[in-house]
Amino acid sequence: MPGKRFILIVEDDRDLAPTLTEHLIDAGGFSVVTATSLEEADSAFNTRDARFDAIILDIGLPDGDGRDYCARLRRQGHQMPVIMLTGADGEADVVRGLDSGANDYIAKPFRSHELIARLRAQLRSFESSEEAVLSVGPYTFRPARKLLQDAAKNRRIRLTDKEAAILKFLYRSAARPVDRQILLHEVWGYNPAVTTHTLETHIYRLRQKIEANPANPSLLVTEHGGYRLNPESETAAAA
Numbered sequence: 001m002p003g004k005r006f007i008l009i010v011e012d013d014r015d016l017a018p019t020l021t022e023h024l025i026d027a028g029g030f031s032v033v034t035a036t037s038l039e040e041a042d043s044a045f046n047t048r049d050a051r052f053d054a055i056i057l058d059i060g061l062p063d064g065d066g067r068d069y070c071a072r073l074r075r076q077g078h079q080m081p082v083i084m085l086t087g088a089d090g091e092a093d094v095v096r097g098l099d100s101g102a103n104d105y106i107a108k109p110f111r112s113h114e115l116i117a118r119l120r121a122q123l124r125s126f127e128s129s130e131e132a133v134l135s136v137g138p139y140t141f142r143p144a145r146k147l148l149q150d151a152a153k154n155r156r157i158r159l160t161d162k163e164a165a166i167l168k169f170l171y172r173s174a175a176r177p178v179d180r181q182i183l184l185h186e187v188w189g190y191n192p193a194v195t196t197h198t199l200e201t202h203i204y205r206l207r208q209k210i211e212a213n214p215a216n217p218s219l220l221v222t223e224h225g226g227y228r229l230n231p232e233s234e235t236a237a238a239a
Contacts (some may be wrong), residue, residue, distance in 0.1 A: 004031045005053040005123055005172075008044055010069075011085065012036045012061055016108075020056070023112040038064045051135055052080055054123055056115075059086040059097065067100040074101035079131040081122035083115070127168075134171055136229060137219045139210065143168045148210065162187055163206045166199075170220070170229045179226040203227060 007030050011017040017034050024030040033052070035041040038061055044050060055073075059066040070082050081103045086093060088107070097105045103122050106115055126132055127143065134141040139148040139157070146164040148157040159167070165187045170178060180196045188194045207214040221230055 004029055006031050006033070006051055007054050007056065007119070008033050008035065008041065008052045009056045010035045010038070010041045010061065010066065011056070011058045013058070020112060020115070024116065027116050037062050038066075038069050041069065054081040054083065054119060054126075056083050056085060056119070057102070059084055059088070059093075067097055067102070070097075070102050071100040079126075079133060081119070081126050083119060083122065085110070134168075136167060136171060137210075141167060141171070157209050159206075159209070160202075162202050163209075166202060166206060167220075167229070170227060173228065175228055175230065177224040177226045177228040179224075183226060 007024060009017055009020060009032060011020070011034070014036070017036065021032045021034055024032050033044050035044050045052075057066045057070060066084060070084070073082070082101065083104045083106060084097045084102045085106055085108060086097065094105050104118055106118065130142075130144045132143055134143065136148065138152065139150055141148050143164050146159040146161065148159065149155075150157070166183065169183060169186050180199055184194065184196055184199045188198070203220065207217050207220055211217045211219055219230055221228055
């Protein structure tokens with residue numbers, strides 16, 4: 001099962017926000033942070049190691065307009081999906097919301113199941129796009145380009161298709177161990193000709209690329225019959 005997606009809900013309706021949070025958690029696969037103002041949203045972004053895979057953003061907030069905030073996020077380089085919530089669903093409102101950089105626009109009242117379905121659709125689209133940027137330890141990971149970037153050392157690491165798929169699945173597992181068989185089937189499919197030895201060989205080669213000490217890995221670690229990513233590791237491989 002894929003790992004959790006981290007969602008930021010920016011909504012000042014104190015009845016709607018917890019209800020939506022509950023529905024997302026019940027749906028499975030989501031971890032939720034809530035903010036009731038743009039100031040709180042900024043604080044959530046500035047939290048150490050914070051990362052959000054998508055934002056559900058109300059337009060009418062006590063300290064500003066969500067559309068202006070979305071436009072600011074885009075100028076800052078944040079490319080994750082943004083779904084806007086609003087009580088105004090006129091054509092001009094929708095156009096302004098989309099022009100600010102939102103990916104989708106949902107009028108209140110809405111059905112939670114529909115919002116969750118549209119959120120999942122946006123996440124699938126984003127994760128397969130050229131714009132998807134993920135943080136993997138000290139690296140910036142662009143799955144569609146099969147590329148890791150180490151800004152501190154000003155270098156790039158090219159990955160194979162399978163190496164990129166392994167990293168992406170482990171990333172989505174939110175630092176939880178993934179059994180070898182699950183990872184094997186996720187990356188190679190249910191192919192009886194492919195064994196765990198194949199996976200282990202790819203893990204070995206991947207560690208040679210990304211670990212400072214491949215013999216004692218700190219980023220891609222072996223645990224409980226499988227593997228996991230350690231998001232706290234800041235040790236990159238030597239150039």
